[in-house]
Amino acid sequence: MKKLLNTLFVTSEDAYLTLDGENVVVNREKQVTARFPLHALAGIISFSYAGASPALMGACAKRAVSLSFCTPRGRFLARTCGVSNGNVLLRRTQYRTADDPPQACRIARMMVFGKIYNARWSIERTCRDHAMRVDTETLKAASAKLKALLPQVQAETDSGSLRGLEGAGAAIYFDVFDRLILNHKDVFSFTGRSRRPPLDPCNALLSFAYSLLANDCAAALEAVGLDSYVGFLHTDRPGRQSLAADLMEELRPCFADRFVLSAVNLGRFSAKDFEVQENGAVYLSENARKTFLQGWQEKKREEIRHPYLEEKLSWGMVPYAQALLLARYLRGDLDDYPPFLWK
Missing domain, CATH: 1.20.120.920 (CRISPR-associated endonuclease Cas1, C-terminal domain)
Structure with missing residues (x-):
């Protein structure tokens, strides 16, 4: 059974997510406000319009970390998907x-x-x-x-x-x-x-x-x-x-x-x-x-x-x-x- 890891919820509307090594970095107004180790996450849900860097999207797809984007009000927009490894x-x-x-x-x-x-x-x-x-x-x-x-x-x-x-x-x-x-x-x-x-x-x-x-x-x-x-x-x-x-x-x-x-x-x-x-x-x-x-x-x-x-x-x-x-x-x-x- 899959282990229940943490889900990172990004609620700031202007937050932009990037990748730094093995860490997810939250940026606001070009300033780093938080960072989290990617290996400790099962998923990321962003309620921001700013989005995420292609490098982070690729890293999430590679490590099977679900990365989803919603509007600040909670309406689902999209999920990133890498190469399908499903049967x-x-x-x-x-x-x-x-x-x-x-x-x-x-x-x-x-x-x-x-x-x-x-x-x-x-x-x-x-x-x-x-x-x-x-x-x-x-x-x-x-x-x-x-x-x-x-x-x-x-x-x-x-x-x-x-x-x-x-x-x-x-x-x-x-x-x-x-x-x-x-x-x-x-x-x-x-x-x-x-x-x-x-x-x-x-x-x-x-x-x-x-x-x-x-x-x-x-x-x-x-x-x-x-x-x-x-x-x-x-x-x-x-x-x-x-x-x-x-x-x-x-x-x-x-x-x-x-x-x-x-x-x-x-x-x-x-x-x-x-x-x-x-x-x-x-x-x-x-x-x-x-x-x-x-x-x-x-x-x-x-x-x-x-x-x-x-x-x-x-x-x-x-x-x-x-x-x-x-x-x-x-x-x-x-x-x-x-x-x-x-x-």
Whole structure:
């Protein structure tokens, strides 16, 4: 299993990254502000418009260090890639499977099953832990509806209908999401999912979490030799890492959403941590992004027991574990792709 190394988050909008020997150097206004040993990093995510030097990009590609660029608001822009060292036979199998609708749907339905299952258990966990503070009857009703979708997902053989079931599950889940928020409802009330741009503080947090999770999933898929741009649930689109979008679906409710809910309920953010643009878009401030990223990195180091592998591993390793399981299925080592099922 890949070792969980540090991820370097560069949050200053004017930071330019360069390479000095074996070190990543952060420069601002032509002055060196920090340096980090490259060998200690698993990835670098830059939220700066200034970019990075070609030498650093080459060094990251050579050492398999993921180097990703996002806007200061968290929207993914690009990742650097070197010469692919993935198993060519594995990728050829991935492409053939993606072009075979029944086979693609077989993998996609397991991912959708995992998403709906985990959404249900996120609701159930809130009912269990905070029964005296929430509308248990409404939440239990939503949980029952999600449970009823699971056998339909398992039986579905058409990709279009499967996406319809996924959308129905998401609608049920987000319809009660506001009831999972226990504190600071004056700031973080949730009336519906909005993105590109997010229109309220809660959606700003969710969008930022999803950007980070998508990047982690893309890095995991590339690390095991898969093509993160060719998916089974999400169709091909120029510039979209469709397989990363597939893989993150089952991890949204149990990792990204629960992280945001914990941060809000524990009071880690307040109204002053958000900036409202003229078009109504709401984004985290620079200091808030730093707080978010620090908590995200801490969350990734928390240990859990993987439900399929039955081994202890950190949350940060879950995307790698799922990417490995997907690769094993495509190679024929497993009868089905086992989604991550959380409780």
